[in-house]
Amino acid sequence: MMKPATPKGTRDFGPQEVFKRNYIFSVIKKVFEKYAFLPLETPAMELLSTLSGKYGDEGDQLLFKILKNGDFLEKADAFDNYKKMAFQICEKGLRYDLTIPFARYVAMNRHALTFPFKRYQIQTVWRGDKPQKGRYQEFYQCDVDVVGSNAMLQEAELVCIYDEVFANLHLPVQIRLNNRKILAGIAEVANISDKFMAMTIALDKLDKVGVEGVKKELLGRDIPEAATEFIFKIIQTSSMEQIKKLLQSSPLALEGIAEYEEIMAFLATMPLKNEVVFDISLARGLNYYTGTIFEVLTPAVQIGSLGGGGRYADLTGLFGLPDMSGVGVSFGAERIYDVLEELQLFPETAFSQVEVIFISFDAATLRMAFAYAQQLRAAGICTDIYPDPETKLKKQMKFANDKNAKYVLIIGEEELKNNTISVKNMRDGVQEVMSFTEFYNTLTQS
RNA sequence: GUGGUUGUAGCUCAGUCGGUUAGAGCACCAGAUUGUGGUUCUGGGGGUCGUGGGUUCGAACCCCAUCAUCCACCCCA
Numbered sequence: 001m002m003k004p005a006t007p008k009g010t011r012d013f014g015p016q017e018v019f020k021r022n023y024i025f026s027v028i029k030k031v032f033e034k035y036a037f038l039p040l041e042t043p044a045m046e047l048l049s050t051l052s053g054k055y056g057d058e059g060d061q062l063l064f065k066i067l068k069n070g071d072f073l074e075k076a077d078a079f080d081n082y083k084k085m086a087f088q089i090c091e092k093g094l095r096y097d098l099t100i101p102f103a104r105y106v107a108m109n110r111h112a113l114t115f116p117f118k119r120y121q122i123q124t125v126w127r128g129d130k131p132q133k134g135r136y137q138e139f140y141q142c143d144v145d146v147v148g149s150n151a152m153l154q155e156a157e158l159v160c161i162y163d164e165v166f167a168n169l170h171l172p173v174q175i176r177l178n179n180r181k182i183l184a185g186i187a188e189v190a191n192i193s194d195k196f197m198a199m200t201i202a203l204d205k206l207d208k209v210g211v212e213g214v215k216k217e218l219l220g221r222d223i224p225e226a227a228t229e230f231i232f233k234i235i236q237t238s239s240m241e242q243i244k245k246l247l248q249s250s251p252l253a254l255e256g257i258a259e260y261e262e263i264m265a266f267l268a269t270m271p272l273k274n275e276v277v278f279d280i281s282l283a284r285g286l287n288y289y290t291g292t293i294f295e296v297l298t299p300a301v302q303i304g305s306l307g308g309g310g311r312y313a314d315l316t317g318l319f320g321l322p323d324m325s326g327v328g329v330s331f332g333a334e335r336i337y338d339v340l341e342e343l344q345l346f347p348e349t350a351f352s353q354v355e356v357i358f359i360s361f362d363a364a365t366l367r368m369a370f371a372y373a374q375q376l377r378a379a380g381i382c383t384d385i386y387p388d389p390e391t392k393l394k395k396q397m398k399f400a401n402d403k404n405a406k407y408v409l410i411i412g413e414e415e416l417k418n419n420t421i422s423v424k425n426m427r428d429g430v431q432e433v434m435s436f437t438e439f440y441n442t443l444t445q446s
Numbered sequence: 447g448u449g450g451u452u453g454u455a456g457c458u459c460a461g462u463c464g465g466u467u468a469g470a471g472c473a474c475c476a477g478a479u480u481g482u483g484g485u486u487c488u489g490g491g492g493g494u495c496g497u498g499g500g501u502u503c504g505a506a507c508c509c510c511a512u513c514a515u516c517c518a519c520c521c522c523a
Contacts (some may be wrong), residue, residue: 008514058521061447097523125523130447132517143521199519245522305523332523361481397483412481426483 009129009137016251016351021140023350024336025122027168028142031161032120037144041100042120045092052087054100054272054288054318055192062128065090094126098143099315099328106147107319115148122333131191134303134335143309145328151260155311156266158329162296163306165331167273170345173306174275174365176295178282180310182243185253186234189246190227199223199231206235206281214281235280243280259291288312294329355381355443357405359396360389365411372409372421372436372441379444401426409439 006012013021047065052060065086078084095101098121106113122142129135144161146154158176169385182202187196202217209217214235218228230246235245240257247253260278267276282295291311298306309329316324340346356376358369366389376383384403386396393410400408410422415433423439425433 005514056521058447062521120476127522129522130520131515139523180447214478303523307523330523335523393481394479394483397481399482408483410481416483422481426484429484430481431482 005146007137007341009131009135011136018352019352020340021333021337023346024333024340025142025202027124028165028331028333029120031164031168032144035118035144035157035161037118037120037146040105040121041101041123042098042105042121044095044103046095046104048087048091048093051093051096051100055096059096063096064094064126064128066092072113094129095123097125098123098141098330099145101149102145102147102328103315103326104289105323107316110316110321113118115147116154117148117329118146119433120144130364134338135318136334140333142331142333143328144330145309145326147324149327150325152262152292154327155259155263158294158309158327159200159242159263159267160270160272162294162329163274163276166296166306169336169340171298171336171343172274172300173296173298175276176279176282176297177263178240178279178293179256179291180289180293181252181259181291182247182254182280183256183283184187184323185250185256186231188250188252190223190230192223192227195221195223195439197439199211200283203231203235203281204283212233237280238376240278253330256291262393263292288315290314292327298339301342303335303339306335306339329365334440353382354384354403354405356407356409357384357403358383358385359393359400359408359410361393361412362389365389365413365416368411368416372411375436375440379440381443407439407443 012192026090048063048065051063055062067090072089076085076088078088102119102121102177106117111402120143124138126138126140128137144158157179162173162175183200184193184196185230187193187199192199196223199218200259202214202221202223205217206214211232213413215228215232218231219225223231234243234246235244241263244254244257245259264276279295282293290311290313294308295305296307307330309327311325311327312324313325315326317320351425358373360366360369366385369385373383373385383403386399397408406425408424408426410424412422415421421436421439422431422433422435
């Protein structure tokens with residue numbers, strides 16, 4: 001016999017876990033829909049040509065590729081180059097994120113859509129990453145994006161959505177903002193535009209390695225002393241006015257700062273429940289971001305970000321629809337789950353709750369139980385019946401107890417004859433005899 | 447992808463220097479209690495010690511490989 005197991009980086013979700021995850025989804029969905037986002041689902045598989053080249057070399061490595069059906073070797077000849085070979089023997093791959101499939105969808109349906117188009121999407125994505133805590137090979141993302149609008153209002157709404165969702169989950173977070181234009185401006189003024197990527201990677205580590213660590217990182221990445229000093233000065237500055245002064249010579253940077261200030265102007269009058277901060281070190285990996293970038297962190301638990309996103313000036317251009325700006329953010333459902341679990345923030349209502357379980361003794365009492373159960377179910381009460389009346393009462397009671405039922409309704413010979421039921425309250429152990437109607441009324445009225 | 451950690455009952459773990467028949471708690475099953483769960487008491491079942499190879503008279507323990515796990519890096523939700 002083979003040993004049962006799930007593949008690396010994947011896991012099962014048992015009944016209680018699915019209930020809890022659905023709780024997260026329902027909170028998120030409710031907020032998304034309130035902000036007039038529309039649902040979208042796309043296939044688990046995309047053409048490899050749609051996916052490849054969108055996430056950088058690193059991303060291409062992490063793509064799950066699907067072997068062609070049939071004789072996949074027929075047209076293959078790159079036996080000495082596994083990367084090239086992969087594209088010869090595979091034509092599909094598993095979705096890596098929800099943004100690229102969304103861009104593909106928008107490009108394909110441009111004539112049918114009304115812009116700006118706001119969509120949300122809650123589906124699994126797959127990445128061939130090495131698993132760690134909070135990092136899986138299969139995980140859910142919950143994305144909201146709006147495409148076809150350059151307005152900073154969109155960014156402001158996305159911040160509000162983050163704020164509202166995490167407030168509703170009772171999870172305190174910090175929402176961080178930055179702008180790729182400001183980062184590009186820094187590189188421009190420091191005269192290291194060609195090392196932009198290296199600079200952002202170094203900056204992104206500020207949280208982890210501190211100011212001195214970033215300095216070392218920058219120098220280690222061949223960034224000149226003078227440029228490093230300049231960057232150093234900027235990340236130590238806390239006031240936006242100071243930053244503005246330092247980047248005065250870069251129109252691009254000033255544009256980024258103006259965008260940020262516009263977002264904050266929208267938010268100024270909003271009573272947000274979570275902290276919104278400007279974070280110059282926030283870089284984010286995905287290289288298609290061009291404007292605002294977002295990230296959500298929780299101070300409560302040591303785990304990676306709970307979500308992130310940004311604006312991309314020309315996402316659908318890759319699919320033949322140019323000059324279409326989009327902005328969106330993502331919620332990492334798995335990580336939110338892990339954090340809520342750790343902090344025990346799942347409410348009682350997130351779990352399944354059997355209210356009533358019937359126990360009977362023979363065919364006649366079982367039929368009676370069934371008739372009663374259907375009445376309770378019609379009233380929307382979660383009801384179950386122990387299906388085998390011959391089973392010892394002790395065992396039936398244990399079943400009800402394991403299912404965490406609130407009430408056990410016992411129907412025996414005696415009860416059947418007197419047209420009553422025995423109601424046992426499993427919370428306090430008190431048992432009383434009454435008519436079914438009496439029980440039904442107290443339950444449906446409370 | 448690179449470096450490290452851990453892997454023993456369904457779960458959490460103990461297991462001495464390599465030495466007899468591998469243990470505990472929880473969970474499970476049965477009985478105490480033939481119409482009463484959860485609490486209590488008594489008893490019971492359950493192990494290819496991750497997998498494959500090697501060293502040895504002898505391996506859960508040492509060596510190699512492999513898979514999984516967690517951690518750091520890279521990157522990311």
